[in-house]
Amino acid sequence: MAKNKHCLLIVDDEPNVCDSVHDLLRREFHVLKAHSAEEGYQLMQQEEVHIVMSDQRMPQITGVELLCRLKSRYPQAVRMLFTGFADLESVIAAINQGHVFQFIRKPWQPEELLAAVRQAALEYDRLELVAREREVLLGEIEGLKNRVTSLESEVHRLRADDHADPVAPSSPVL
């Protein structure tokens, strides 16, 4: 059952926020909690994360910095940033450096967060579909190439038989 859910990672140094996001989303999403960027990296390595949601203000690193790093390593994960102290600089950095998909302010309304996360899941599916289609097309090409090779051998063999016949009509029939 949980396999069909999107996997969301929430990174926040405040355990309460992680817990409340977990409780709000756990029916629809497989929610992983990290209380530091370090824990977040570890979970990204262990699990296939579809959506990563980070607080902007954390002791060691900003959310934008974390999302930037994750972007280059896990480009398929859709990025969301939230903060209770929204300053213009961090939001502009979220666009220009982190290319985040959604920005959310604390405190959020439960429906608002749910709607934003659902939209992120749709975006993940859209990107995934594009990536999968490429795999499917490459697989189809591989199959067709094999078919061409085997048909070419068959044509070659039949032509050889064909030419052999009039010259040596007594050649053994296989």
Next chain:
Amino acid sequence: MAKNKHCLLIVDDEPNVCDSVHDLLRREFHVLKAHSAEEGYQLMQQEEVHIVMSDQRMPQITGVELLCRLKSRYPQAVRMLFTGFADLESVIAAINQGHVFQFIRKPWQPEELLAAVRQAALEYDRLELVAREREVLLGEIEGLKNRVTSLESEVHRLRADDHADPVAPSSPVL
């Protein structure tokens, strides 16, 4: 020569801003100027625009609204927003609704604008490459399918000949 340049559309109700962007970028980019969203739409229809850059504050429509509309109609164009009166709401909307690639504040430093536009051009090329690769793969599949069909006919014809030979050795040779 202009054909190889990326085409950038600047939308701003202040003609001075359009002119200064034009003058700054014209050596590297093919720059189109629109003084209203309406003019912008018209130019988007007439030309293949790669990067669209809009001011947030315009008389009829906000930049975010314009970029949102363009996003659904011309998803391949990379979107940039700029404003001299950056308020948090408009920047958050730029992320959540317009999914803009770069946000720039007026007044900008020429190098800053140039760097942002160059990055947008790279992003356009990246997306274009993905789209083009799909076309190439589909073309390859089409070609391989035709080859399979023609080889199958050839095999069919040769087998028919092959079977015909022993039964009717006097059948006419083509």
